[in-house]
Amino acid sequence: MTAPPVASVERLDGPATARAEAAFRQVYAETFAEPPYRETPETIAGAFSDFTEQTRAPGFRSALAATGGLRAADPEPVGIAFGRSLAADDAWWDRLLQPAPADLAHEDGRRTFALLELAVRAPWRGRGVARRLHETLLADVPAERVLLNVRTDADPARAAYAAWGYRPVGAIRGDDGARYTMMLLPLT
Numbered sequence: 001m002t003a004p005p006v007a008s009v010e011r012l013d014g015p016a017t018a019r020a021e022a023a024f025r026q027v028y029a030e031t032f033a034e035p036p037y038r039e040t041p042e043t044i045a046g047a048f049s050d051f052t053e054q055t056r057a058p059g060f061r062s063a064l065a066a067t068g069g070l071r072a073a074d075p076e077p078v079g080i081a082f083g084r085s086l087a088a089d090d091a092w093w094d095r096l097l098q099p100a101p102a103d104l105a106h107e108d109g110r111r112t113f114a115l116l117e118l119a120v121r122a123p124w125r126g127r128g129v130a131r132r133l134h135e136t137l138l139a140d141v142p143a144e145r146v147l148l149n150v151r152t153d154a155d156p157a158r159a160a161y162a163a164w165g166y167r168p169v170g171a172i173r174g175d176d177g178a179r180y181t182m183m184l185l186p187l188t
Helices: 014-019 021-032 041-047 129-138 155-163
Strands: 007-012 061-067 076-085 112-120 145-151 167-173 179-186
Touching: 007 014, 007 076, 007 129, 014 021, 014 061, 021 041, 021 061, 021 076, 021 112, 061 129, 076 129, 112 129, 145 155, 155 179
Parallel strands: 112 145
Antiparallel strands: 007 061, 061 076, 076 112, 145 179, 167 179
């Protein structure tokens, strides 16, 4: 059996991401149907119910990995990453089980970039695609830091984020009842 072709990674703005929604949905559905997430077709549909609206959020950007590049005749999506700037009144920090210090949780609409999703389909894992997605997404991001939530039982994801310099800030309980670790990456 031959290995899948190496994917190229491209950064997209909001409108381009909205046009590529099918590719984002495909990668998300395949990846998050796996343990420990076990998302169902209904929860996946819910996650994408406001996707186009999300792409219009201030500071939104994404990265898409595909075989042959997005301009290839028939690119196959293999990985996604997307996020947005946290607004001054964003409730992200309010979800912590133990409140964060005010100076840490202070937002002004530019200080923090929220990494909302990062996913790579199974055949392309272990080939550096996730790191390339992460680097492409964050290249030139106008923020001091990056914030994300990762399921506590998603060991490979937590380990990758820690290896990339993210540090735990605290715990949250997700809408799905699962426990998550909020992690922060200072940008230099």
